[in-house]
Amino acid sequence: MTRVFNFSAGPATLPEPVLRQAAEEMLDWHGSGMSVMEMSHRGKEFIAIHAEAEKLLRELMAIPANYKVLFLQGGAIGQNAFVPMNLLRGKAGADYVNTGEWSKKSLKEAGKYCSVNVAASAEAGHFTSVPKQDSWKLDPNAAYVHICSNETIGGVEYHWTPDTGSVPLVADMSSNILSRPVDVSRYGLIYGGAQKNIGPSGLTIVIVRDDLIGQALPITPSAFDLKTQADNDSMYNTPPTYAIYIAGLTFQWLKSNGGLAAMEVHNRAKAALLYDYLDSSSFYRNPVAREDRSLMNVPFKLRDDALDAAFLKGAEERGMLQLKGHRSVGGMRASIYNAMPVDGVKALVAYMKEFEASHG
Amino acid sequence: MTRVFNFSAGPATLPEPVLRQAAEEMLDWHGSGMSVMEMSHRGKEFIAIHAEAEKLLRELMAIPANYKVLFLQGGAIGQNAFVPMNLLRGKAGADYVNTGEWSKKSLKEAGKYCSVNVAASAEAGHFTSVPKQDSWKLDPNAAYVHICSNETIGGVEYHWTPDTGSVPLVADMSSNILSRPVDVSRYGLIYGGAQKNIGPSGLTIVIVRDDLIGQALPITPSAFDLKTQADNDSMYNTPPTYAIYIAGLTFQWLKSNGGLAAMEVHNRAKAALLYDYLDSSSFYRNPVAREDRSLMNVPFKLRDDALDAAFLKGAEERGMLQLKGHRSVGGMRASIYNAMPVDGVKALVAYMKEFEASHG
Numbered sequence: 001m002t003r004v005f006n007f008s009a010g011p012a013t014l015p016e017p018v019l020r021q022a023a024e025e026m027l028d029w030h031g032s033g034m035s036v037m038e039m040s041h042r043g044k045e046f047i048a049i050h051a052e053a054e055k056l057l058r059e060l061m062a063i064p065a066n067y068k069v070l071f072l073q074g075g076a077i078g079q080n081a082f083v084p085m086n087l088l089r090g091k092a093g094a095d096y097v098n099t100g101e102w103s104k105k106s107l108k109e110a111g112k113y114c115s116v117n118v119a120a121s122a123e124a125g126h127f128t129s130v131p132k133q134d135s136w137k138l139d140p141n142a143a144y145v146h147i148c149s150n151e152t153i154g155g156v157e158y159h160w161t162p163d164t165g166s167v168p169l170v171a172d173m174s175s176n177i178l179s180r181p182v183d184v185s186r187y188g189l190i191y192g193g194a195q196k197n198i199g200p201s202g203l204t205i206v207i208v209r210d211d212l213i214g215q216a217l218p219i220t221p222s223a224f225d226l227k228t229q230a231d232n233d234s235m236y237n238t239p240p241t242y243a244i245y246i247a248g249l250t251f252q253w254l255k256s257n258g259g260l261a262a263m264e265v266h267n268r269a270k271a272a273l274l275y276d277y278l279d280s281s282s283f284y285r286n287p288v289a290r291e292d293r294s295l296m297n298v299p300f301k302l303r304d305d306a307l308d309a310a311f312l313k314g315a316e317e318r319g320m321l322q323l324k325g326h327r328s329v330g331g332m333r334a335s336i337y338n339a340m341p342v343d344g345v346k347a348l349v350a351y352m353k354e355f356e357a358s359h360g
Numbered sequence: 361m362t363r364v365f366n367f368s369a370g371p372a373t374l375p376e377p378v379l380r381q382a383a384e385e386m387l388d389w390h391g392s393g394m395s396v397m398e399m400s401h402r403g404k405e406f407i408a409i410h411a412e413a414e415k416l417l418r419e420l421m422a423i424p425a426n427y428k429v430l431f432l433q434g435g436a437i438g439q440n441a442f443v444p445m446n447l448l449r450g451k452a453g454a455d456y457v458n459t460g461e462w463s464k465k466s467l468k469e470a471g472k473y474c475s476v477n478v479a480a481s482a483e484a485g486h487f488t489s490v491p492k493q494d495s496w497k498l499d500p501n502a503a504y505v506h507i508c509s510n511e512t513i514g515g516v517e518y519h520w521t522p523d524t525g526s527v528p529l530v531a532d533m534s535s536n537i538l539s540r541p542v543d544v545s546r547y548g549l550i551y552g553g554a555q556k557n558i559g560p561s562g563l564t565i566v567i568v569r570d571d572l573i574g575q576a577l578p579i580t581p582s583a584f585d586l587k588t589q590a591d592n593d594s595m596y597n598t599p600p601t602y603a604i605y606i607a608g609l610t611f612q613w614l615k616s617n618g619g620l621a622a623m624e625v626h627n628r629a630k631a632a633l634l635y636d637y638l639d640s641s642s643f644y645r646n647p648v649a650r651e652d653r654s655l656m657n658v659p660f661k662l663r664d665d666a667l668d669a670a671f672l673k674g675a676e677e678r679g680m681l682q683l684k685g686h687r688s689v690g691g692m693r694a695s696i697y698n699a700m701p702v703d704g705v706k707a708l709v710a711y712m713k714e715f716e717a718s719h720g
Binding site for chain 1: 362363364366368369370371372373374376379380382383384386387388392393394395397398399400401403433434435436437438440441442469472473553555559560561562563578579581582583584596597598599600601602603606679681682
């Protein structure tokens, strides 16, 4: 068996120890005689798995006690609808900051449920930076301010936390959750699909300050009413049990590896290897403002896009997969989430140098 | 390793060959160097897995070409909202037949989006039968007629297909899908959570006649707009990839074991073992009308419910788990889905006899 270096933007590479443990426990979890997949979500075994996953996530992110942690379904794209349904709280609209394709999707969906104020947008600059906070035109009556903390396609990341005063800050953290410490108390609601830094797709994490829930619009589907789910420990409907189990194994792996502070060091080191090389080369380029570059997703272009196919073919031959950029922007993209080892990034940079030498 | 007999109502026991294959392929699917969990849903490997799962499901259920097969999230409880959102098609209301806790949940949720006509209800008889069709008061202007084809809690199942004329028939088949052949062409839409007869929780199957979609209410979340998902091969958002892979393995197992006709023989034989014994005993009883008894979920009570705890303890000691009935009805429940081997039911009946002999 040869494992590849998988640079997919998500679903994405997972820690090998997590996969090994999952394989070992597949037919018989801890002597229960059952796979986790087969367990009733109401049984003592799964309730313990679920509670442990929540406990570890609370510990890793230092989530304050007045926040609910929910394990739901529907992905971040689902939450684009369920956030306004749950958080409008009688208000007419919400503020959105537009930093790329994902925040655009969020604000477009929110427009079905409320008036949307685009408080700031990086679109004119082709989404290569995060608008400085002093340029944001916030509405003091907004129900919340929504950001996408890391744009997976554009490779743009917030390296600071916006100050939204008494208006709750909502963040789609799908692609940088758990990559470094965040101060959860600065947020009203954090959501994210699990398929980048956590586990299998089909699991959606929602972390929400408890005073913000309980006023969902009457049209909110019960399975996505945050109060209903909070009151039922995320089990108003059957949760994605196996995905929660894998998430718990990943949380344990993160903890064993030093938690989020250590993960930040690891992720900064990997990103520096790539960006430093990109900046030293005239053959490759990354268009993002230095202070807003993503530690998770590194898009880059070759000097001549006629070479893209050859670059990708050579990468595949060397066991480096999924480096093709998103179809909306072209070029390349290396997603280097928590579980991407530094050796994967070193191998990529070595190959990029080799390719530049032979095609530059 | 000792595997138990797991009578859980769902998530439920899965075929052991499926679990073995999943364990073997966990770190490296077919020489790809990746777990299925790690694969981009846009990559050629996962697209092949997804297409194969759909092809097998179409083959097993003989799904006509004018039906879309969608692999979504949110469970049947999610669909309770998304069905009216998608299928009202400008009409004011829908018909619901109430045969138990699950159909009650469905019609209550639908009431958020439209007027609900309860065309028939078995509630007066404590949900122990399916109302005969000649008693149904259908509204000819209804957008659709909704049934729950098998009530997991009450153990009541339709053994016939309602005739709703030109009004589309919608069925929540969560707990009996794939247990026997059905004529899909008689339905407008079939939906179900995967966690009984298919695979892990977190995957929802929707089979819908293509002329019924495309008129979703404006409030429908994009991720749950059936037309949007159909136009994107269920990949408008990231689908629950690993659950789809396991579902595909289960579909392959079903095909290798003779498909749904063989499954019906297997399931009838298992159910007969249990019901025949229940009917021969005065110590146990099942309250459901004989012609409406579920082949999947067999609820029963002991003569004296003070013996319930001893019964459950003895069952656990013999490796038979999750026999406790739903909290809303008490007593016992044996869920005997496709993957429950006949030996599991034989072991249960043997234990029931033994328990009756010593406590009767």
